[in-house]
Amino acid sequence: xxxxxxxxxxxxxxxxxxxxxxxxxxxxxxxxxxx
Amino acid sequence: xxxxxxxxxxxxxxxxxxxxxxxxxxxxxxxxxxxxxxxxxxxxxxxxxxxxxxxxxxxxxxxxxxxxxxxxxxxxxxxxxxxxxxxxxxxxxxxxxxxxxxxxxxxxxxxxxxxxxxxxxxxxxxxxxxxxxxxxxxxxxxxxxxxxxxxxxxxxxxxxxxxxxxxxxxxxxxxxxxxxxxxxxxxxxxxxxxxxxxxxxxxxxxxxxxxxxxxxxxxxxxxxxxxxxxxxxxxxxxxxxxxxxxxxxxxxxxxxxxxxxxxxxxxxxxxxxxxxxxxxxxxxxxxxxxxxxxxxxxxxxxxxxxxxxxxxxxxxxxxxxxxxxxxxxxxxxxxxxxxxxxxxxxxxxxxxxxxxxxxxxxxxxxxxxxxxxxxxxxxxxxxxxxxxxxxxxxxxxxxxxxxxxxxxxxxxxxxxxxxxxxxxxxxxxxxxxxxxxxxxxxxxxxxxxxxxxxxxxxxxxxxxxxxxxxxxxxxxxxxxxxxxxxxxxxxxxxxxxxxxxxxxxxxxxxxxxxxxxxxxxxxxxxxxxxxxxx
Numbered sequence: 128x129x130x131x132x133x134x135x136x137x138x139x140x141x142x143x144x145x146x147x148x149x150x151x152x153x154x155x156x157x158x159x160x161x162x
Numbered sequence: 163x164x165x166x167x168x169x170x171x172x173x174x175x176x177x178x179x180x181x182x183x184x185x186x187x188x189x190x191x192x193x194x195x196x197x198x199x200x201x202x203x204x205x206x207x208x209x210x211x212x213x214x215x216x217x218x219x220x221x222x223x224x225x226x227x228x229x230x231x232x233x234x235x236x237x238x239x240x241x242x243x244x245x246x247x248x249x250x251x252x253x254x255x256x257x258x259x260x261x262x263x264x265x266x267x268x269x270x271x272x273x274x275x276x277x278x279x280x281x282x283x284x285x286x287x288x289x290x291x292x293x294x295x296x297x298x299x300x301x302x303x304x305x306x307x308x309x310x311x312x313x314x315x316x317x318x319x320x321x322x323x324x325x326x327x328x329x330x331x332x333x334x335x336x337x338x339x340x341x342x343x344x345x346x347x348x349x350x351x352x353x354x355x356x357x358x359x360x361x362x363x364x365x366x367x368x369x370x371x372x373x374x375x376x377x378x379x380x381x382x383x384x385x386x387x388x389x390x391x392x393x394x395x396x397x398x399x400x401x402x403x404x405x406x407x408x409x410x411x412x413x414x415x416x417x418x419x420x421x422x423x424x425x426x427x428x429x430x431x432x433x434x435x436x437x438x439x440x441x442x443x444x445x446x447x448x449x450x451x452x453x454x455x456x457x458x459x460x461x462x463x464x465x466x467x468x469x470x471x472x473x474x475x476x477x478x479x480x481x482x483x484x485x486x487x488x489x490x491x492x493x494x495x496x497x498x499x500x501x502x503x504x505x506x507x508x509x510x511x512x513x514x515x516x517x518x519x520x521x522x523x524x525x526x527x528x529x530x531x532x533x534x535x536x537x538x539x540x541x542x543x544x545x546x547x548x549x550x551x552x553x554x555x556x557x558x559x560x561x562x563x564x565x566x567x568x569x570x571x572x573x574x575x576x577x578x579x580x581x582x583x584x585x586x587x588x589x590x591x592x593x594x595x596x597x598x599x600x601x602x603x604x605x606x607x608x609x610x611x612x613x614x615x616x617x618x619x620x621x622x623x624x625x626x627x628x629x630x631x632x633x634x635x636x637x638x639x640x641x642x643x644x645x646x647x648x649x650x651x652x653x654x655x656x657x658x659x660x661x662x663x664x665x666x667x668x669x670x671x672x673x674x675x676x677x678x679x680x681x682x683x684x685x686x687x688x689x690x691x692x693x694x695x696x
Contacts, residue, residue: 132369136377139202146209147432154426157587158172 166234166513167336168413172423174341179410179427180434181344181498183401184351186272188435189492190463192399193444195391197375198459200382205436207383207392212432215609216396218594218602219562220407220428222569224420225582227411229573233677236412236509238405238561239664240673245573252668256660257561258405262506263656264553265404266526267533268546269503271317272464273496274324278304278316279468280489283482292476301468306542321538324500325531331501332508333523336413340501347494348430354491355438361484362442371445374455390616393609398554399435400428401502403562409506417585434495442488443467446474467492504530514673515663529656536652543633544642548649551621559610566603575599 132140169175196204230241238258242251282288291300300309307315331339362368382388401407411420447470448455458470475485504526511522537546569578575595583589620626624643631642640648667673 130370130373130377132373133377136202136373139205139378140372140376143202143205143209144437147429147436150425150429151433154422154429157422158176158426 166231166413168231168415169341169418170337171341172419174337174345175410175414175418176423176426176430177344177348178340178498178502179401179407179424180430181348181495182406182410182502183399183427183431183499184348184434185495185499186463186467186492187395187399188431188495189439190443190467192395192435192439193375193442194459194463194466195395196440197444197455199385199388199391200379201374202376202378203380203382204388204392207389208396211393211396211605212428214597214601215393215605216400216402217425217428218598219397219402219566219606220400220424221421221582221590222565222578222598222602223402223407224411224414224424225578226565226569226573227408228414228416228418228420229581230408231412231414232416234513235673236409236513237506238408239510239667240514241408241412242568243668243673244677245568252664252673253661254564256657256664257557257564258408259506259510259660260657261404261553261557261561262406262503263529263533263660264549264557264653266500266503266507266530267553268537268549269496269500270325270328270530271321271534271537271541271546273328273493273500274317274320275305275468276489276493276496277324278320279472280486280493281320283472283486283489286482288472288485289476289482292472297469297472307538318538321534325527325534327497328500328504329523329527331497332504332526333519335519336505340505343501344498347498351491351494351498352434352438354487354494355434355442358484358487358491359438359441361478362446365446365449365478368445368449371448372441374448375440375444386612387616390609390612393605394559394613397559397562397609400431401499403558403560403565404503405506405561406502408565409509410502412509419585419587421582421590422587443471447471450474450477510663514667516672516675533652533656536649540635540645540649543635543640543645544627545635545645545649548646549653551618552650552653556614556618559606559613563603563606563610566606570599570603 169178196208226241226245227236230236230244233240233244235241235244237255239252239255242255242258245251246254279288288297288300291297303309304317307317309316311319331343333339334342362371365371397403407424414420443466444455447458447466450473451458451470458466461469471488472485475481475488478484507526507529508519508522511517511525512519515522517525533549537549540546573581575598578598579590579595614622624646627642627646629641629643633640633642633645635645664673
């Protein structure tokens with residue numbers, strides 16, 4: 128098994144991670160911000 | 163009676179719901195499914211299901227739960243009785259209690275394995291077994307009660323310790339028990355997970371492991387099974403249909419936000435699942451097992467977590483420490499999940515049977531210990547598989563589907579929408595309404611039918627069980643088919659017992675005692691709000 132991460136794999140990983148991190152950043156910012 | 167408890171803070175309920183959702187499935191089930199069904203391409207149906215099924219159904223459950231809490235109910239029998247106002251509704255609501263009851267029978271036993279393996283990581287016994295090439299035997303001896311401390315099987319000792327820990331947390335109440343343990347446990351879990359992820363990403367050649375997990379195979383998108391597995395994974399990972407979110411949301415204050423809280427809990431769960439879970443197990447296992455990974459994946463969730471991972475940790479520097487972190491992280495996830503499974507049962511005893519908290523915890527403890535007896539001694543005979551199928555799979559999808567239709571078509575879309583947005587930190591855009599009304603309920607109904615037809619029916623009809631296979635329970639030999647039917651009989655008896663309790667709660671007037679006051683308070687509050695808006 129010598130296959131390495133392809134461009135497609137990298138794109139899927141980075142985009143998915145970014146989407147989840149953005150969702151968490153948005154939510155926790157709203158939870159903790161002072162009114 | 164003391165007034166019903168509520169959460170002390172928004173972050174408290176968010177951590178509690180996230181703690182319930184984050185469990186073994188995040189770290190073991192998700193990566194196996196993703197790797198088996200198209201790698202990166204799996205994320206396409208997964209994210210579609212997350213947006214159109216997971217997030218909306220979670221909002222519906224939170225809304226129904228907060229609605230029930232206003233009338234003093236934290237579980238489905240009381241909530242359905244209040245909503246439908248028909249004599250049969252409370253009995254239909256018993257469906258919402260079956261999942262936590264059935265799961266509680268075996269979950270604590272599995273949770274105790276994690277504590278034991280964290281302990282064995284510290285003492286070095288696990289590493290010794292790995293180096294001797296005996297890990298499979300070590301795991302098998304432990305769960306089959308052949309490893310002993312003196313005359314007592316060590317699995318029983320760890321089970322009793324874990325059981326006692328759960329009971330202490332539950333008996334301390336919502337704020338001092340559940341909220342406090344989640345506020346501590348969840349950040350600790352995330353820190354341990356991030357440390358493991360950083361370690362994995364710095365292993366030379368890890369790109370080969372990540373490739374197995376993430377390189378997309380677009381041809382898999384044509385496979386309907388992949389769409390089913392992705393939807394099922396989203397459903398299971400978010401603790402939907404288990405009655406847990408209903409119960410936790412019932413402890414919200416009447417006007418406390420649920421839109422942002424639900425979304426945040428879901429986001430935290432996805433962080434644990436995709437970023438932590440997707441990076442640790444499969445990439446490491448691929449790196450160290452190479453082309454044997456397909457065989458390793460066949461070990462299933464437990465084999466991967468308890469047998470394959472210790473071997474992997476045995477091959478990296480400071481593996482003992484990371485191995486301990488791995489099991490400690492899973493145990494931390496197990497604690498927060500276990501208490502969320504027990505709380506709906508405690509809530510039913512307190513709210514509908516009007517038991518004190520101490521009596522409620524005692525009653526739940528006795529019931530779950532009885533079920534655990536069958537799970538522990540019937541593990542090799544298939545008792546846990548049977549409880550997991552009915553409690554951890556079938557009832558979830560069934561009750562989740564019922565909830566979606568209840569929200570959209572019984573409570574009504576307009577009332578449901580208004581209730582959901584009350585006190586919200588941000589209002590949902592109106593274009594989400596058709597998703598709640600049409601997409602989510604029918605998506606779930608299709609999932610239920612397709613899943614039952616492709617996987618569920620084989621299990622229900624015992625097609626995968628050899629009719630000549632023999633098993634042993636407490637030294638008594640049974641045909642496996644007979645033992646499975648005995649296990650099913652036990653679950654049916656439990657279901658009847660729950661319905662007898664419901665009948666007693668309502669016929670004695672205990673379940674509805676104090677409801678008039680609650681209804682009056684709710685209606686007065688609603689009128690006040692309406693006047694305020696006018």
